Amino acid sequence: MANQPIITIKNLVKNYGDFQAVKGVSFEVYEGEIFGLLGPNGAGKTTTLEIIETLRDKTSGEVIVDGFNIETDASEIKKRIGVQLQAAGYYPNLNLSELIVLFSGLYGVDKTPAEMLEKVALTEKAKAKFKDLSGGQKQRFSIATTLINNPRIIFLDEPTTGLDPQARRNLWDLIREIREAGTTVVITTHYMDEAEVLCDRVAFVDGGHIIGIDTPDHFIDELVSKGFERKKQVKAANLEDVFINLTGKEWREA
Numbered sequence: 001m002a003n004q005p006i007i008t009i010k011n012l013v014k015n016y017g018d019f020q021a022v023k024g025v026s027f028e029v030y031e032g033e034i035f036g037l038l039g040p041n042g043a044g045k046t047t048t049l050e051i052i053e054t055l056r057d058k059t060s061g062e063v064i065v066d067g068f069n070i071e072t073d074a075s076e077i078k079k080r081i082g083v084q085l086q087a088a089g090y091y092p093n094l095n096l097s098e099l100i101v102l103f104s105g106l107y108g109v110d111k112t113p114a115e116m117l118e119k120v121a122l123t124e125k126a127k128a129k130f131k132d133l134s135g136g137q138k139q140r141f142s143i144a145t146t147l148i149n150n151p152r153i154i155f156l157d158e159p160t161t162g163l164d165p166q167a168r169r170n171l172w173d174l175i176r177e178i179r180e181a182g183t184t185v186v187i188t189t190h191y192m193d194e195a196e197v198l199c200d201r202v203a204f205v206d207g208g209h210i211i212g213i214d215t216p217d218h219f220i221d222e223l224v225s226k227g228f229e230r231k232k233q234v235k236a237a238n239l240e241d242v243f244i245n246l247t248g249k250e251w252r253e254a
């Protein structure tokens with residue numbers, strides 16, 4: 001089946017005063033894929049995402065999301081996407097169930113806390129406050145809130161930063177499940193091992209430009225075909241494997 005673009009970006013530019021953070025980037029995200037935006041700090045990833053999410057104005061260029069133009073149909077785009085809130089958005093006196101009810105009301109949809117919390121393995125935490133969750137649980141809850149409006153696309157900005165290896169792997173499974181259920185996922189991460197196992201395609205962003213876009217496999221094969229060799233002998237396992245092996249595969253923070 002041909003790849004169907006669900007996001008199309010053409011010549012996107014963002015200036016902050018005299019500084020050009022995004023310098024004319026063009027790319028497509030295909031329907032049903034996990035698409036990664038990778039690159040060093042300050043490369044322009046978050047700025048690009050926030051423009052697509054309708055949270056930030058562009059300076060110039062064209063952004064089409066699920067057939068809608070960001071200039072004329074931002075409200076249609078908002079209905080079709082799920083965006084993670086900053087932690088400050090979770091009213092401290094409400095528990096997870098109450099927060100789901102609140103967000104469902106804001107979106108005008110009829111979602112029960114039980115069904116949303118079950119999706120992210122937080123059923124047991126229905127009465128807990130957001131601030132009392134572990135790092136992994138906070139991320140899972142925040143992903144649950146992106147799904148309330150049945151979005152066509154969700155955007156996850158560094159969702160696994162600061163998580164332990166088990167919580168990280170658990171989040172990968174959750175993200176894969178969301179994709180399997182038909183939602184396109186756009187993610188940023190600084191962990192290349194994560195991008196390699198999770199993303200169908202990745203774009204490398206540097207200095208406001210896209211400097212490469214392909215599947216992780218193609219990027220790696222191309223580098224190897226140019227004669228690249230790792231300096232150090234790679235062992236059959238790494239320290240993360242040791243961590244998982246010693247502490248057990250089950251994550252404990254459910």
Ligand SMILES: Nc1ncnc2c1ncn2[C@@H]1O[C@H](COP(=O)(O)OP(=O)(O)OP(=O)(O)O)[C@@H](O)[C@H]1O
Pocket residue numbers: 016019021039040041042043044045046047048
């Ligand atoms: N509101 C703003 N005003 C001025 N400059 C900004 C603003 N927001 C971001 N920038 C600058 O734009 C550039 C791109 O920032 P952006 O946050 O998009 O990068 P990023 O790739 O997401 O980085 P990180 O990996 O650190 O999250 C940086 O140089 C940043 O300092």
